[in-house]
Amino acid sequence: MALQLSRxxxxxxxxxxxxxMVFALIAPLLMIFWRSLGETxxxxxxxxxxxxxxxxxxxxxxxxxxxxxxxxxxxxxxYPIALHLSRLSDKWRPIFLIFVLLPFWTSILVKSYSFxxxxxxxxxxxxxxxxxxxxxxxxxxxxIGVLVGMSSFQIPFVVFPLLSNLLAQDPNLRRMAAVMGxxxxxxxxxxxxxxxxxxLLAGVVMCLVMAMGSFVTPALLGGRQDxxxxxxxxxxxxxxxxxxxxSAIAVVxxxxxxxxxxxxxxxxxxxxxx
Amino acid sequence: xxxxxxxxxxxxxxxVVGLATLMYIYLLFPSLVIVxxxxxxxxxxxxxxxxxxxxxxxxxxxxxxxxxxxxxxIIYAALASSLAMVxxxxxxxxxxxxxxxxxxxxxxxVLGPMMVPVVVISLxxxxxxxxxxxxxxAIGLVVAHAMYATPFIVLTTAAGVESLDEQLERVAVxxxxxxxxxxxxxxxxxxxxxxxxxxLFAFLNSFDEVVIAWFITGPSTxxxxxxxxxxxxxxxxxxxxxxxxxxxxxxxxxxxAAYALKQAALKRAERKPCRTIxxxxxxxxxxx
Numbered sequence: 001m002a003l004q005l006s007r008x009x010x011x012x013x014x015x016x017x018x019x020x021m022v023f024a025l026i027a028p029l030l031m032i033f034w035r036s037l038g039e040t041x042x043x044x045x046x047x048x049x050x051x052x053x054x055x056x057x058x059x060x061x062x063x064x065x066x067x068x069x070x071x072x073x074x075x076x077x078x079y080p081i082a083l084h085l086s087r088l089s090d091k092w093r094p095i096f097l098i099f100v101l102l103p104f105w106t107s108i109l110v111k112s113y114s115f116x117x118x119x120x121x122x123x124x125x126x127x128x129x130x131x132x133x134x135x136x137x138x139x140x141x142x143x144i145g146v147l148v149g150m151s152s153f154q155i156p157f158v159v160f161p162l163l164s165n166l167l168a169q170d171p172n173l174r175r176m177a178a179v180m181g182x183x184x185x186x187x188x189x190x191x192x193x194x195x196x197x198x199x200l201l202a203g204v205v206m207c208l209v210m211a212m213g214s215f216v217t218p219a220l221l222g223g224r225q226d227x228x229x230x231x232x233x234x235x236x237x238x239x240x241x242x243x244x245x246x247s248a249i250a251v252v253x254x255x256x257x258x259x260x261x262x263x264x265x266x267x268x269x270x271x272x273x274x
Numbered sequence: 275x276x277x278x279x280x281x282x283x284x285x286x287x288x289x290v291v292g293l294a295t296l297m298y299i300y301l302l303f304p305s306l307v308i309v310x311x312x313x314x315x316x317x318x319x320x321x322x323x324x325x326x327x328x329x330x331x332x333x334x335x336x337x338x339x340x341x342x343x344x345x346x347x348i349i350y351a352a353l354a355s356s357l358a359m360v361x362x363x364x365x366x367x368x369x370x371x372x373x374x375x376x377x378x379x380x381x382x383x384v385l386g387p388m389m390v391p392v393v394v395i396s397l398x399x400x401x402x403x404x405x406x407x408x409x410x411x412a413i414g415l416v417v418a419h420a421m422y423a424t425p426f427i428v429l430t431t432a433a434g435v436e437s438l439d440e441q442l443e444r445v446a447v448x449x450x451x452x453x454x455x456x457x458x459x460x461x462x463x464x465x466x467x468x469x470x471x472x473x474l475f476a477f478l479n480s481f482d483e484v485v486i487a488w489f490i491t492g493p494s495t496x497x498x499x500x501x502x503x504x505x506x507x508x509x510x511x512x513x514x515x516x517x518x519x520x521x522x523x524x525x526x527x528x529x530x531a532a533y534a535l536k537q538a539a540l541k542r543a544e545r546k547p548c549r550t551i552x553x554x555x556x557x558x559x560x561x562x
Contacts, residue, residue, distance in 0.1 A: 081297045
């Protein structure tokens with residue numbers, strides 16, 4: 001932190017990035033606020049209509065349901081991966097991390113498409129079920145499809161904070177517990193898991209934030225009844241051409257995400273103090 | 275006692291490894307299963323395919339539509355990631371190395387695209403671009419994607435700078451280099467592997483981005499993900515399997531390249547005794 005820059009140098013280094021952000025992020029966000037308040041005269045009509053609209057209330061409820069359930073599923077699925085990675089040597093960890101990074105960097109469209117093919121009526125999974133004499137289960141264009149798609153997208157986002165938490169835990173605690181005769185299961189439930197709660201919580205909140213705003217997965221893998229708020233924004237923008245409503249929904253979504261991120265930052269700070 | 279604990283560790287190890295393996299499969303399966311499917315035939319998309327053929331790839335490479343949007347996406351992604359690099363790398367450096375009033379606000383601003391739901395950003399851009407008549411223009415999309423990739427590049431650059439030895443920059447200043455020279459001749463050369471992987475990921479980020487593009491592109495600027503999205507939504511044509519495989523291949527290449535660069539950087543850092551000498555020298559000088 002010793003570097004001293006003059007005002008002029010700071011401007012040269014930082015002005016371009018600030019200009020880009022103001023142009024392509026801040027101005028558009030202000031535009032939404034402005035539109036949601038009515039263009040000609042300031043009014044809260046769009047918000048009042050919104051909270052009277054069954055469509056919006058249903059989409060909100062669906063969004064909360066899907067976000068919470070996908071966060072739970074993703075966390076449970078991510079935990080074994082993070083635990084496994086944390087116990088690997090420094091030589092092997094980067095190699096196994098590729099298995100998490102590759103899906104992280106795979107286009108969500110690729111994953112959605114392959115879920116449609118694999119989970120579809122005559123897809124791999126249903127064919128296997130028939131082979132074993134079981135009935136077919138509809139797995140796409142419904143809630144199952146959305147949850148599968150969401151969790152496959154979110155797992156890496158839980159693995160990363162959880163892994164850094166697990167790596168920061170003092171292995172001597174576990175060793176000590178083992179010396180004192182604690183069984184592995186007990187060591188996990190009473191030492192590893194409680195200590196990992198801040199990382200876990202960070203992952204859960206991250207999932208909730210991402211899921212609340214998700215657009216592609218419910219549109220491609222969900223059914224009509226799985227429309228989430230992001231899809232409603234799209235509907236109001238492109239089909240209903242009702243920009244005031246679309247903007248009001250976007251402002252509400254923005255506020256909800258910001259609140260969750262604020263909670264997350266508090267969690268991070270508090271966990272830093274422990 | 276030792277044998278007992280190691281045995282227990284062994285049994286528990288297997289539970290973790292077993293569950294983790296299942297989860298790795300769950301994660302990798304959707305990206306990889308589409309590869310063999312894409313070499314099946316047009317009539318039925320199944321895994322494993324009953325007959326192998328290149329039909330779907332012939333469809334893809336025979337379609338002017340798909341090739342046009344692919345080429346367009348490559349160009350836009352190249353432009354967007356270059357713009358993002360030019361703007362974000364200096365910012366990452368300054369944020370890692372200095373304190374200044376208003377730094378917190380700037381950090382919030384620069385990381386903003388990661389915090390705001392992308393659909394909110396997309397609607398904002400749509401309404402804003404309508405006013406500016408930038409809907410359906412290449413420049414509008416390139417700027418938007420550059421904004422969207424910026425936080426990622428800033429974070430990667432800042433992490434890269436923090437792992438560098440600051441003493442080298444101090445030595446350069448003591449030797450009379452001015453700030454821009456320190457940045458371009460001391461910092462940037464050491465950051466090359468970090469910058470290449472940041473650039474690759476920024477490219478991929480834009481190349482795969484669908485929500486912003488869905489809102490702000492028009493018929494003459496439709497990108498590959500937008501075409502793919504509407505194609506999955508409305509027709510689900512088999513050629514998508516080939517497109518998906520090509521996209522997966524691009525992701526794998528970028529991931530492997532980034533991994534190789536990281537390993538190379540680690541090796542180079544290990545084999546650099548001169549750096550420790552330089553920093554040791556500067557350290558003793560500054561403590562005196």
